[in-house]
Structure formats: C-alpha cells, structure tokens
Amino acid sequence: MKNFVLKGDLCWSRDPQHLESRKNGYLVCENGVSAGVYETLPEKYSAYPLLDYAGKLILPGFTDLHAHAPQYRYRALGMDLELLEWLDTHTFPQEALYQDTAHARKNYARFVEEMRKGPNTRGCIFGTIHRESTEILMELLEESGLAAMVGKVNMDRHSPDILREGTEESAEETIRWIQEVQGKYPHVTPILTPRFLPSCTDALLEKLGKIQKKFHIPVQSHLSENRSEVAWVQELFPQSKNYGDAYDHFGLFGGENCPTIMAHCVLSDDAEIALMKERGVFIAHCPESNTNLASGIAPVRRYLSEEIPMGLGSDIAGGTRCSLFYAMAEAIRVSKLRWRLVDDRLAPLTIPEAFYLATKGGGAFFGKVGSFEEGYLLDAFVLDDSRYDNIGEYTIAERLERAIYLSEDNEVCHKFVEGRQLF
C-alpha cells in the first residue's frame, strides 16, 4: 500500500516552540512521504484507502538518537555505579558475549522487538566490536520494518582482552563491514562508531577518519558524559583543547561531509559547544542515563537557544526504557531540577520542546523525518490514550502531555515507517 490516508487526532511539531494539531484530521501518505495534513480530505485523495483511527492520537514516530542494542538484555542493573565502573562491571563482559552470533541473534531479536512495538520508528544504534553480530542486528532491524543507522563498535584499548581489537584488525573489520552492508538494506545503514575516546588509540582514530572520508558514512560516539571520563580524556589527549576537539583532530566531529551524533554532552565547556555548533554536530540528549549513572544534567536549554541540532536518546542500558515518551518525561524533569538547583537562567523544557526533540529534532539526522509536514517521510504511530480517561475533555496538546507521562508500549496500536505499516 503506497498511498493511503490516516484519520485521527494528529499532532506534530513545527519547531521547538510550536505544536501543530488537527482533531479528526487527515494525513495523506504518497509513496512513503507525507502529502500534508487536511481538515477535509481533498478530492484528489478520495480514492486512497482510509485508515480511520478516530479518537486516537496519531503522532510522528520517534527517533532514538542513541541506544546500545547489546545492553538491552541487562538493562536496569548496576545503576549504583558511575560510568567507568559500570562499563567494567557490566557492559564489557556482556558485550563480549556477542562474539557468539547465536547469542547475538537471540538477544538482538529481543531488543528489536522491544523497539518495534513501542513508539520509536528509527534509531542510531551501537552494536559491539563484532562484525558478524552487528550484521545480524542490521538484518533483524531491516526485517522488523524499523529504520536505523547501526554501528560496529571500534575498541583497541582500555577494555578486557575479550572485548578488544587490534588496531589493524579494527580498521580492517570496519572496512569489510561497510563493504558488506553499504547499500544492502533500504532502511538500515552503517554509521562509524568509535566507542569513545578512551577506547581508541590515536592510530585507530586516524584510520577511522580516513575510512569516514572514503566511504562517506556518518559518525556516532560519546562526548563529555562523566567527570572521570572527561578527566581521563584530557590525560589521554593532552594536546586537545577539549574532548570534542580530540575527535575533531581525526576528522570525526561533524562538518558538511561527516554528519555526527555525540551522546550526552553533560559537561561540554564553551569551546566545545562552539565547536559543535560550528560543525553541526547533533547532540543525543540522554536524560535518564545521565541521572542513572549520576553523570549530571546537560544544559539542554542552552543547546536549544544556540540552535545546536539535538534529539533524545534512550541510551539503553544507561537508560532502562526504549520508548522516547519516557525520555521526554525525563528530559523535562531533569531540566526542572537543573533550573531549580543549578542555574535558574536556563528555563525548564516545555512539552512542545521535548516533543520536538523526540520527533523533528532527532529525526533531522535522517533527513526530512519526524514531522507530518508535506515532504516528510511518513513515520507515524497511533496511540490509544483512552486509558487515561481523556476523551472529549482535553485538547490534543493536553493529551500529548498525558501520553508523555503515562503511555505504555501496548497503547501503540498501529505503526508506520516510511509509509510501510508494521502493525
């Protein structure tokens, strides 16, 4: 079904400050792309099949800008640790298990199913260092109908033997992986994924910079998440002005030909923020993770004001829940605490702002994604919010607020990615 019409209570984001909504509206899909929202269905679309979801919310699918698929299995464990201890205790031993492709297939299937059934329609996802298992993850995501960028992780130092590559090996496996998967799937593509600076030698980063230039693929990594981590990066890259500058030295920090996502940015200083802005680096704001690992609270209001591109990340398993509804609630909550306790010049996030981040903000990393405006890829889901006892009484904006705080995955009753109906 390439052309169809969705009917229901539509809500989408025009910009961070403005929600758009249309009660009992019509959203037209043509060839996987929005042909706009209408109060009355134009005659020219009247022959299209009409999917009538009257009384239900229809929202743009969410883009999870940062998640670790292999960590889904042990989510919500070891949350009493900070980042570096948590990596050593839980993450590295668990990720090492993905050398076994059978383990990978079984456990990645669970992660993909969790993502498939909830409100997220696409994501930027870390695998592990293992090429074959990462390819399995990509295959499973494509089969699920979701859209994603997926990274084979690079790590050649500061991790246990069972989860560390040789420098040459890491680069070679990455090239082989890119050659195997580039262009293979219509909706799942590779993204270069140095884990974070402490995991990669200068030599490896240099090779990755060259690989990026050669294959023109985007980049994802971590930036300025935790105090001990930032101090460690300063030790490891004494010549760099800041954490971001160290990535930049190797050509892995944005710019026109290197779309880049950096997760966290809790502790970025003025110079790093200026560099992100200059290079158009996307920030993946991961509020739940930053709280769980006691990293702190990113200055999201500042990033919005400076118009740095930004979306939300579940950061499974620093975060525990895939659904970006939860990330929106947490983003709002921690922004209130930051305002109250740290800096009252940075106002809390509003509902429209949090919604923007989960939809159009993060979606922009994939192009025209995350809105119902004409020309945007038709990612959408239908939410049955009747459990909250809403109907007939609340505005669509109020229903959105309630969904942010109350929704559960089983209330997502239909889902579309680029116009394909998943369920």
Next chain:
Amino acid sequence: MKNFVLKGDLCWSRDPQHLESRKNGYLVCENGVSAGVYETLPEKYSAYPLLDYAGKLILPGFTDLHAHAPQYRYRALGMDLELLEWLDTHTFPQEALYQDTAHARKNYARFVEEMRKGPNTRGCIFGTIHRESTEILMELLEESGLAAMVGKVNMDRHSPDILREGTEESAEETIRWIQEVQGKYPHVTPILTPRFLPSCTDALLEKLGKIQKKFHIPVQSHLSENRSEVAWVQELFPQSKNYGDAYDHFGLFGGENCPTIMAHCVLSDDAEIALMKERGVFIAHCPESNTNLASGIAPVRRYLSEEIPMGLGSDIAGGTRCSLFYAMAEAIRVSKLRWRLVDDRLAPLTIPEAFYLATKGGGAFFGKVGSFEEGYLLDAFVLDDSRYDNIGEYTIAERLERAIYLSEDNEVCHKFVEGRQLF
C-alpha cells in the same frame, strides 16, 4: 483462608541497609500475620494450603504514605506549573467536582482499581473537603481489600468559593465524619487532614487540634514543599519558628498521641528537622512530585542518618504513577542528582534503602507492616519478572533492582493484604 503458605523467591527488608532474601523459600501466614520465612517448611505447617509461586518474586506490599485520590483523574496534566499555580489551575477546580457523590463514586473507583492492581497494599490518602464523598472513597477502599487511612480534607481559606468550608462547618463536618467512620471498617480508618497551613485559619487549626485529642486519630498534611509556599506560611504564621512549628502550635505535629505524616520536607531547616525527629513525625518522601512541580530534592540521606521515620509517597497527582516501584526508582535517581549537583556529602540512596522506605519504612505508620519477619501483618504481592529475562541468572537482589526500574502493574499477579488474597 486464614492460614496458608506462600512459596517463591522471597525478598524483604531487615533495615535500611540490609535486604533479606530466600530463594524457593516458604512464607507462612497465620491469621493474617507472618509466622516467618523458612528454607524448609516446618512440619507443623505442612497441613496449610501451599500457594506455589516458584520462580516468581514475592515482596512485602508497599505503603503509599501520600496520595490524593481525587487527583488521579487528571494526573500528568499541568506539569509545567509550580505548586501554588498548579493547585489553582487544576487541583481546586477538579476537587470541587467531588461535591457530587456520583462523580466521586465513579472516579474514586478508578483510583482504587489502579491501586488495587499494582504493588501497593496500603496507603494514607487525601479525599476532598466533602464528607460524603470521602466516605464513599473509604467504602470503595474497604471493598477492594486494600488497607488505608483516609482523610476528609479541611480548608477554610485561600481557595475558591466552590472548594472552601466555613470554619465551624469544617470542624463540625469533620466530627460527624469521624463519628460515622471510626470503627466502621476493619481496614480503612480516618486520618485528620488539614490540607496545608495556607488552607486553614488559626481558628480551624485550633479546633482540629482539639478534635485530634478527643478522637485520637492520626494526622497527615504537607510540609515545606515549595519555596513560595514556605514563604507564604512564614507570612501567615509570623510567630512560628518554621512551618512545622506552626502545626506544632496547634498540637498537630506528632508526639506519642498524635501519629503524624508530613509530605515532602524538601526545604525543612535544621530546627524543623530537629522537631520532626523529637516528635517522631513520619516523612512521606515524594520524589516524582517534587521533580514534576520543580520543588527540588529532599535531603533523604540526612533523614535516614537522623533516623527520622520515613516512607515513600506517590503524591498522585503531583506524581503520575501509583506504583511505589516508580517512586523507588525516582527516589534513587533524584538522590544521585542531589549528590552530584548540590551536596556530595549526602550519598545517593541504595536499592536496599529505597526498598526499605517503600516497605518497612512507610509500613511502620500502620504498625508491624512491610516485612516478612514474624509478627508482621501479611501484606505481600507476587511479581512475575520473567519479562526481564532474568531467570536462573540473577540474584534476588539484582532481580529486585530490575523490578524497581522495569516493573509494570500487570506483572503483579497475586496480592495479599493482612493475609486476605485480593487476586
């Protein structure tokens, strides 16, 4: 069924620092009271019916020390406001609707059903100023099988006409209410409930102090939640040393014959904390609400160190979720942010501490409640945590951690209150 045995993976709290657990253990119930936990079932209990929940977690029921039943209906709305504006905009108009007993019956039934199906087995709950509707709430709670203390609210100033009593009227209705409900229900009892100091004149508070002495019922209210509120109380009670001292002036702040719960205590100063400790006032820590309404983060580590009695509150609808699993997760999370951002002398809460607060800590307001130790009322629920892919791999303590972050109400598959099986 007065005597029976529960079998499963048991976990309970000895004290804030120590979890107890027993895999494949036996919990014996005799006449609604725990007769202890056993690795092997003693011969003398062998004739009791055995309810075998092998592989599932069995935990003490949670005590929600602070919730507003009439606010359940509009939970997760107006979360962009602080306390006083939120009360005026949402709470007061909604609570006024409970003058209509049909509205009350319909909407209280929804709140009670939400509480019934989740992990909470008892709570201290605010109604509204309306005597008849409050009695309906008590009736519904008793019918549900839950245990509760319920308060008809007192308000004779600073609220709209539709939600304000005369001073005499408030006192008289309170007396009539107590006379009507005291001793009426085995598991639901009255608790005196001045809304908060700005809602009650000195004259009313004086009358309530006398009512408390006459009828020997406990007291619940709010304390030092929000900056504007605290400043307002200082204006209204210029003679008082602090917010708590103003309650105390009227005999409504703890002591041997006046068990008292105060919700929030975000901004309590040293003198107020000392007075709470002296009088044995229970704190209802409501982390989600304190974040949602941008009130701040209570210094829970300090309260634990000073051994002030304390439990958790959902604070529906400053909080959005009834389940105290969620309050536990939020309590841990905000304690990490407070430690990281405000005062690193107050260490974050641990899993055992948060679990203690939800069980034995808050349960203590009801007597021997919230543990499986011998002599404790048998409040318990069975949690099917198989969805998290745990079985055979994690310790009970680790499974508890995951349940705190991941559990959903529909995973509560059996529930017991004072030995009565609700489902």
